[in-house]
Amino acid sequence: MxxxxxxxxxxxxxxxxxxxxxxxxxxxxxxxxxxxxxxxxxxxxxxxxxxxxxxxxxxxxxxxxxxxxxxxxxxxxxxxxxxxxxxxxxxxxxxxxxxxxxxxxxxxxxxxxxxxxxxxxxxxxxxxxxxxxxxxxxxxxxxxxxxxxxxxxxxxxxxxxxxxxxxxxxxxxxxxxxxxxxGSPKEHHSFNRERFKPLLTHVEEHFADKITIEQAAKTVNLNPYHFCKTFKKLTGRTFIDYVNLCRVNEAERLLLESNLSITEIAGRVGCDNPNYFTKLFKQYKGMTPSGVRKV
The missing domain is CATH 2.60.120.10 (Jelly Rolls)
Structure with a gap:
């Protein structure tokens, strides 16, 4: 997919x-x-x-x-x-x-x-x-x-x-x-869904950028506690987990579709430390980045 x-x-x-x-x-x-x-x-x-x-x-x-x-x-x-x-x-x-x-x-x-x-x-x-x-x-x-x-x-x-x-x-x-x-007519579009769409779109397109929970919460006018609670309810994942997932999915695509080195790919998805990138990738994909290329 x-x-x-x-x-x-x-x-x-x-x-x-x-x-x-x-x-x-x-x-x-x-x-x-x-x-x-x-x-x-x-x-x-x-x-x-x-x-x-x-x-x-x-x-x-x-x-x-x-x-x-x-x-x-x-x-x-x-x-x-x-x-x-x-x-x-x-x-x-x-x-x-x-x-x-x-x-x-x-x-x-x-x-x-x-x-x-x-x-x-x-x-x-x-x-x-x-x-x-x-x-x-x-x-x-x-x-x-x-x-x-x-x-x-x-x-x-x-x-x-x-x-x-x-x-x-x-x-x-x-x-x-x-x-x-x-019954009374229901609202057709969830308020939270519409409220979070710009943020989710930004994360999808700029996942390599550094963004804190406090910064993300500010974009939807929520305090960090309510932001984390609402984001988890909306997406099924924490905000950090969701950003990491975006990163490893893009990394997987680059591993399969490009000749970039693993270090270069790590940098492109916002992971400056290649060792941390390898650990993160294995956590989400069940294998190392080099293992993906061998399959």
Whole structure:
């Protein structure tokens, strides 16, 4: 998986007229604590289907532990990140699509009533719908049909996928829309998510720079204590841990894609001491920098 340089991601979809793509994330030897989905957000919907192993995904500050067979819905604009929970094989599929996929239904009054409120983000499905909908297992079978259609790519598979997704939204809406109409409208974008986006973007782009917790806290107008607490809740990691992760991920990319020496790479990612860099890299990646190049 390519490490994103900015938190806002622009998914490479199949066609402008078919804003859909399926991403398969398969690791034979994932390590506990390994970052399996780098923190980002996009204006597309994402449905994460866990197929093997176990992981924890943070979606808009809330952690969700998932095992094989479980499903998470990431709303449009939702900040999300994922980590492996146990050593071993891990596989999950991300179904990513833009709300404009359903443009053809806009003149349908039933679509406008039941699906459009979710497509336009006026309402959101629960991130883990199975917790609130006992019959969700039956509906989740539609997701497997979508995955199979995309893999086989038979005649009119795009139309089949579009219809499966629309049917899924319709069935979920039957369950969740009545209760959401009764309650007051929810805020669609987490305050903390929006508040922290500029800082996270800065860290992603300038991780080699020295930045203290006090400096980072000041950028979001929080004292260091509340900053550390909020940052951990939002990303699943401490601020220092997150900066270090950015550094070793960039270092891994440079080790694999460049001829720079290990000392040069250490300097580029903000580690002036090569011995400390080697220790840090091994802590996060399970092997030394030189070991990566030998694989």
């Amino acid at each position: 390519t490490y994103p340089k900015e938190l806002k991601e622009y998914p490479q979809l199949e066609q402008k007229t078919y804003p859909f793509r399926l991403f398969i994330n398969d690791r034979q030897e994932a390590k506990a604590g390994e970052n399996i989905l780098f923190i980002h957000w996009h204006e597309h919907f994402e449905i994460i289907v866990m197929q093997r192993g176990s992981a924890i995904f943070h979606v808009d500050s809330h952690p969700y532990e998932v095992e094989a067979g479980e499903v998470l819905f990431v709303p449009s604009g939702g900040l999300h990140v994922g980590y492996c929970l146990k050593d071993g094989p891990l596989r999950y599929t991300s179904i990513v699509f833009h709300g404009s996929l359903f443009e053809d239904w806009k003149q349908d009054p039933q679509h406008e009533q039941f699906v459009e409120p979710y497509v336009s983000n006026r309402y959101q499905f629960p991130v883990r719908p199975a917790e609130h909908m006992p019959s969700f297992a039956a509906q989740s079978a539609l997701l497997q049909s979508i995955i199979e259609e995309d893999q086989v790519k038979g005649p009119a598979y795009q139309l089949a996928i579009k219809n499966y997704l629309h049917l899924l939204f319709t069935l979920l809406s039957r369950n969740f829309l009545p209760q959401q109409l009764v």
